[in-house]
Amino acid sequence: MSADTGAAGAAVATARRVAVLTGAGVSTASGIPDFRGPAAVDVWSSEPPVDAYAADPEVRRTAWRARLRHPVWTAEPNEAHRALVDLERSGRLRALLTQNVDGLHGRAGSGRVVELHGTMRATACLGCGARAPMSAALDRVRAGDPDPSCEACGGVLGPATVSFGQPLDPDVLRAARTAALDCDLMLVAGTSLLVQPAADLVVLAARAGAAVVVCNAEPTPLDGLAAAVVRAPVELVLPELVAVPRADPERPVRTWGDPSTW
Numbered sequence: 001m002s003a004d005t006g007a008a009g010a011a012v013a014t015a016r017r018v019a020v021l022t023g024a025g026v027s028t029a030s031g032i033p034d035f036r037g038p039a040a041v042d043v044w045s046s047e048p049p050v051d052a053y054a055a056d057p058e059v060r061r062t063a064w065r066a067r068l069r070h071p072v073w074t075a076e077p078n079e080a081h082r083a084l085v086d087l088e089r090s091g092r093l094r095a096l097l098t099q100n101v102d103g104l105h106g107r108a109g110s111g112r113v114v115e116l117h118g119t120m121r122a123t124a125c126l127g128c129g130a131r132a133p134m135s136a137a138l139d140r141v142r143a144g145d146p147d148p149s150c151e152a153c154g155g156v157l158g159p160a161t162v163s164f165g166q167p168l169d170p171d172v173l174r175a176a177r178t179a180a181l182d183c184d185l186m187l188v189a190g191t192s193l194l195v196q197p198a199a200d201l202v203v204l205a206a207r208a209g210a211a212v213v214v215c216n217a218e219p220t221p222l223d224g225l226a227a228a229v230v231r232a233p234v235e236l237v238l239p240e241l242v243a244v245p246r247a248d249p250e251r252p253v254r255t256w257g258d259p260s261t262w
């Protein structure tokens, strides 16, 4: 274990309420590429821009064909996902905030997941908002419907994800902020913290008194805030960190979520 990993492991070992923030780096070992890149493609999920999608049936037909082939349907959770399940089972996980839309945290067995950008595993109607399993829509595409419409209102169906530039669901954002204010450790894993609200959530946690640990292959703009920065693949680092035996903190933990310390 390197010095950085040791400091990060000590932070995890003494934490009582951990908020974890994950991004694309957690899923790359499951074979899901990081879709940040071509500007015309949605930053989270390889989806086309929502305006073009809503207006143009040909864009939708192309998108449905692409969804059928998406790597997420055959991807399996990796050691990073499983380590966070272990953290939850140890009773220390306050919330798992993820920017990923692949649903792999849930498939691994994590329960306290807040999906900041929604999920590819459901569809949402652009007209009436009705949600349904993505698998049902994909079955309709396979059966010959090139652009399946909402079964409730006939409107345009798309994945239940937040497109780049769209606002987040206010309830989801509130849950994420509450967790950030109520943790004693913010563990950042596999995200470069280049987009909001991810970076804001980390700053919020730090201002409320939480320690910050960043595990990411690349530098992030908030590395300076962190008690420890580990620059290595998260599927290797997270199992090591979570395996460190629990320890008592050297000083009392103070967070906004603990009224006895106000």
Ligand SMILES: [Zn+2]
Residues within 6 Å of the ligand: 125, 126, 127, 128, 129, 130, 150, 151, 152, 153, 154, 155
């Ligand atoms: Zn509808």
